[in-house]
Amino acid sequence: MRKNFLLLSLCLALSATAQTKDGGISASMLRDIQKEQTLTPADRALINAIAANNIDDLAKNHMNAGELDTYFSVETKKQTITDQKQSGRCWMFSGMNVLKSDFARRTDSLTVEFSQAYLFFWDQLEKANLMLQGVIDTGQKPIDDQRVQFFFHHPLNDGGTFCGVADLGDKYGMVPKEVMPESYSSDNTSRASRLIASKLREFGLQLREMVQKGKKPAAIEKAKTRMLGQVYHMLQYTIGEPPQKFTYAFRDKNGKQIGEPREYTPMQFYKEVVGDQLNGSFIMVMNDPRRDYYKTYEVEYDRHTYDGHNWKYVNLPMDDIEQMAIAALKDGRKMYSSYDVGKFLDRKRGYADTENFDYGSLFGTTFGMDKAQRIMTFDSGSTHAMTLTAVDLDAKGKAKKWKVENSWGADWGQKGCLIMTDRWFRDYMFRLVVPKQYVPEKILRAADLPPVMVMPEDPLFLPDE
Numbered sequence: 001m002r003k004n005f006l007l008l009s010l011c012l013a014l015s016a017t018a019q020t021k022d023g024g025i026s027a028s029m030l031r032d033i034q035k036e037q038t039l040t041p042a043d044r045a046l047i048n049a050i051a052a053n054n055i056d057d058l059a060k061n062h063m064n065a066g067e068l069d070t071y072f073s074v075e076t077k078k079q080t081i082t083d084q085k086q087s088g089r090c091w092m093f094s095g096m097n098v099l100k101s102d103f104a105r106r107t108d109s110l111t112v113e114f115s116q117a118y119l120f121f122w123d124q125l126e127k128a129n130l131m132l133q134g135v136i137d138t139g140q141k142p143i144d145d146q147r148v149q150f151f152f153h154h155p156l157n158d159g160g161t162f163c164g165v166a167d168l169g170d171k172y173g174m175v176p177k178e179v180m181p182e183s184y185s186s187d188n189t190s191r192a193s194r195l196i197a198s199k200l201r202e203f204g205l206q207l208r209e210m211v212q213k214g215k216k217p218a219a220i221e222k223a224k225t226r227m228l229g230q231v232y233h234m235l236q237y238t239i240g241e242p243p244q245k246f247t248y249a250f251r252d253k254n255g256k257q258i259g260e261p262r263e264y265t266p267m268q269f270y271k272e273v274v275g276d277q278l279n280g281s282f283i284m285v286m287n288d289p290r291r292d293y294y295k296t297y298e299v300e301y302d303r304h305t306y307d308g309h310n311w312k313y314v315n316l317p318m319d320d321i322e323q324m325a326i327a328a329l330k331d332g333r334k335m336y337s338s339y340d341v342g343k344f345l346d347r348k349r350g351y352a353d354t355e356n357f358d359y360g361s362l363f364g365t366t367f368g369m370d371k372a373q374r375i376m377t378f379d380s381g382s383t384h385a386m387t388l389t390a391v392d393l394d395a396k397g398k399a400k401k402w403k404v405e406n407s408w409g410a411d412w413g414q415k416g417c418l419i420m421t422d423r424w425f426r427d428y429m430f431r432l433v434v435p436k437q438y439v440p441e442k443i444l445r446a447a448d449l450p451p452v453m454v455m456p457e458d459p460l461f462l463p464d465e
Contacts, residue, residue, distance in 0.1 A: 046362070050362070055359070055362070056357055058362055059357040059358050059359045059361075059362045060346075060356065060357055061355055061356060061357060061358050063355075064353060064355045064356055065346075068349060068351055068414070068419060069392075069401070070414065070419065071392065072390040072391065072392045072401075072403055073391070073392050073393050074326065074329045074330050074390060074391045074392070074393060075329075075389065075390035075403070076101065076329060076332050076333065076334050076389045076390060077101070077104070077105070077332065079097070079100065079101055079104065079111075079405070080113070080410075081405060081406070081407075081409065081410040081415070081416030081417075082096075082097065082116075082407045082409075083407060083408060083409035083410075084116075084187075084407040084408070085182075085187035085188065086187060086188040086189070086190070087158055087186065087187060087188065087189040088157065088158040088159045088189065088463070088465030089116060089120060089158055089159075089160075089189070089407075089465075090159075090384050090385040090386070090407050090464055090465055091159065091160040091161050091162065091164060091165065091336075091338075091385045091463065091464040091465075092116050092119060092120065092123070092160065092164070092165060093116060093385075093407035094162075094336050094337070094338075094385040094386055094387045094405075094407065094464075095162050095164075095165030095166075095336055095385075096114040096116065096119075096165070096174075097334065097387040097405055097407070098334050098335060098336050098387060098433075099114065099165075099169075099273070099274055100112050100113065100114060101333075101334040101387075102274075102333070102334075103273050103274070104253075105332055105333070109252040109253055110250045110251070110252060110253075110258060111250075111251060111252065111253055112176060112250065112273055113176060113177040113178075114174050114175070114176065114177060115174065115175045115176060115177045115179060115180040115181070116177070116182065116186065117180050117181065117182050117183060117186040117239055117240060118172075118174065118175045118179075118180040118242055118243075118266070119165070119168050119169065119172070119174060120158070120186050120239060121235050121239045121240070121242050122168050122171070122172045122242065123158075123160065123164060123168055123304055124156065124158075124193070124196065124231075124235055124239075125228065125231060125232060125235060126168065126304055126305040126306070126308075127155075127156050127157070127304060128155070128156060128196065128200055128228060128231045129224075129228055129305075129306055130301075130303070130304070130305065130306045131151050131154075131155040131156065131200050131204065132200065132203060132204060132207060132224050132227060132228070133224070133306050134147075134150075134151040134301065134306075135148070135151050135152075135204040135207050135208055136207050136211060136220060136224065138151070139207065139208045139210075139211025139212060140211060140212065143208075146457070150301065150456065150457070151204065152201055152204060155196075155197045155200040155201055155204070156193055156196055156197040156200060157193070157463060158189045158193060158465070159462070159463025159464055159465040160304055160463045160464065161284070161302070161311050161338075161385075161431070161463060161464055162282075162284065162336040162385075162433045163284070163302075163303060163304065163308070163309050163310075163311050163312075164303070164304035165278065165336075166277075166278035166279045166282075166309070167279070167303065167304050167305050167308035167309055168304055168305065169270055169274060169278055170270075170277045170278055170279055171305065171308075172242075172266060172267075173265065173266030173267035173268070173269060173270035173271075174266060174269060174270045174273070174274070175242075175243060175246060175264075175266050175269060176246075176248055176269070178248075179243055179246045179248065180240060180242065180243060183238065183239050183240055185238035185239060186238075186239050192234070192238040192239075195234065196231055196234055196235075199230065199231065199234070200231070203224075203227040203230075206223070206227075207220065207223065207224065207227075210223060242266070243266070244265065244266075245263055245264065245265055246263070246264060246269075247261045247262065247263050247264075248261060248262065248264055248269065249261040249262070279309060281435060281436060282433050282434060282435050282436060283313075283314060283433075283434055283436060283439055283443070283444070283447045284311070284312065284313040284314070284431060284432070284433050284434075285313060285314050285315075285316050285320075285321055285324070285431070285432050285433075285434060285443070286313040286314070286315055286316070286430055286431050286432075286460075287315070287316060287317070287318050287321055287371075287426075287429065287430060288315050288372075288375065288430075288460055289370070289371050289372040289375075290372045290375055290376055291315050292315065293315050293316055293317055294314070294315070294316065294442070294443070294446045295314070295315055295446065295449065295452060296312060296313070296314050296315075296446055296447055296448075296449050296450075296451040296452070297312070297313055297314075297315060297451055297452050297453075297454050298310045298311070298312040298451035298452070298453055298454070299311045299312075299454055299455075299456055299458070299461045300453055300454070300455055300456060301456050302456050302461055302463075311461070312447075312451055313431070314443055314446050314447050316443065318425075318426045318429075320440075320443065321429075321432055322399055322425075324432070324434045324438050324439060324440075324443075325337075325388060325391065325432060325434070326391055326393070326397075326399065327438045328434060328435060328438040329388070329389075329390065329391050331438070333435060333438070334387050334388060334389050334405070335387070335388045335432055335433055335434060335435075336385060336387065336388075336431075336432070336433040337385065337386060337387070337388040337404065337429065337431060337432045337433070338382040338383075338384060338385040338386070338429075338430050338431040338464045339352075339382065339383070339384055339386065339420075339428050339429050339430060340380045340381060340382060340383050340384075340428040340430070341383055341384040341386070341418075341428075342383060342384075343380065343424075343427075343428050344356045344357055344424060344428075345418075347412075347413070349413070349414075350406075350412065350413020350414040350417060350418045350419060351413075351414075351418070351419050351420070352418060352419070352420040352421070352424045352428070353420070353421040353423070353424050354421070354423050354424050354427060355421075355423075371427055375459055375460050376459065377459075378459045380428065381430070381459050381460045381462055382430040382431055382460065382462065382464055383462070383464070383465060384464060384465060385431075385464035386404035386405060386406050386407070386418065387404055387405040388402065388403075388404050388432070389403050389404060389405050389417070390402065390403035391403075398422075399422045399425070400421075400422055401419060401420060401421050401422060401425075402419070402420050402422065402425050403417055403418065403419050403420075404417060404418050404420070405417055406418050430460070431464075
């Protein structure tokens with residue numbers, strides 16, 4: 001009994017020592033912390049209120065909650081609002097919104113709705129190949145190598161950027177939505193994606209073993225092809241079989257059929273509606289105040305296809321980005337853009353403004369990081385792609401507010417759209433895809449410079465969802 005008592009005393013002593021070593025919260029430090037907690041009756045009222053209510057409801061700035069000004073001096077033509085449902089395919093919806101707008105603008109009356117399910121099928125197959133080939137390429141490295149870990153940690157996802165729309169469209173073409181409609185698993189991607197990701201990790205281990213045993217490249221390629229056959233099979237079951245040919249007739253904005261139905265392959269349809277290829281027709285720009293402006297950066301392995309294009313962008317001040325956006329909008333062009341959409345967002349009104357919520361006053365503190373500091377500490381980054389459609393300019397031609405088409409359904413926000421103040425736009429807008437004809441020569445030259453390579457682990461290079 002005495003022996004047990006001595007052991008217990010020793011354990012308690014060791015525990016106390018462990019809890020008070022340098023850097024831990026010591027008893028004296030805890031007393032100092034608690035001394036600061038002098039609660040007034042107002043504090044106690046706040047404790048009760050915050051414990052029982054949504055923080056945003058309590059922090060909402062009443063002075064900023066008036067009727068929204070929905071007038072825009074520069075606005076592109078309205079089009080149907082899409083809904084990505086429970087999926088991370090905002091990048092695809094935004095990209096296709098741009099393409100269908102360009103088609104309607106070019107033909108003056110014809111409309112088209114692209115099949116997201118079709119392109120998503122190829123996106124998932126191509127990402128599976130990117131993962132497996134990446135595992136082969138790094139097969140001689142240890143399993144805890146950062147790049148090996150990257151492939152096994154992120155074998156598959158449903159996020160992306162406009163570069164994916166360009167690479168996948170240029171390679172596989174597109175089809176109308178009525179030819180390959182959405183499935184449950186394309187609308188709700190998480191379960192099927194998790195199962196395919198699990199299979200890819202299993203396959204990845206098998207390929208690593210083949211590489212390490214010195215198997216011939218032809219044998220490894222054959223094994224990878226068989227593995228991709230299994231992935232293709234799972235995608236068939238969950239998304240559907242992509243059509244090789246189909247018959248289609250275009251309609252005008254009133255739904256009237258134009259001409260006789262024609263037979264198309266996906267590539268023939270793509271060339272008629274989009275053009276020969278998207279790649280080379282645009283540049284992607286970004287505002288990342290951590291890095292030098294007027295330089296081009298490329299994100300290694302941030303692509304949708306192994307043989308495609310890494311995400312490459314020119315880093316620019318917001319003034320330059322806004323000038324290009326205004327020029328394109330004035331010419332009736334919608335643009336792919338991405339944001340940290342959850343920050344200071346009034347979801348009910350579809351309104352984003354840095355003055356929507358006063359979190360500092362609610363908690364008696366300040367939130368003082370600037371955009372660069374928020375990025376470097378993972379506090380902010382691009383999370384969601386939307387289609388830039390309108391800007392409201394003051395008498396001097398400066399932006400006051402912006403509008404985007406979202407992909408959360410027509411019942412969300414401002415009839416499916418989001419209005420954002422310019423101060424919010426400057427703080428939480430990150431990426432913009434600009435057709436080259438609206439890009440100044442100085443920026444085009446910067447886009448042609450050899451890129452600075454950056455790694456996909458960077459806090460700003462998560463895919464848009």
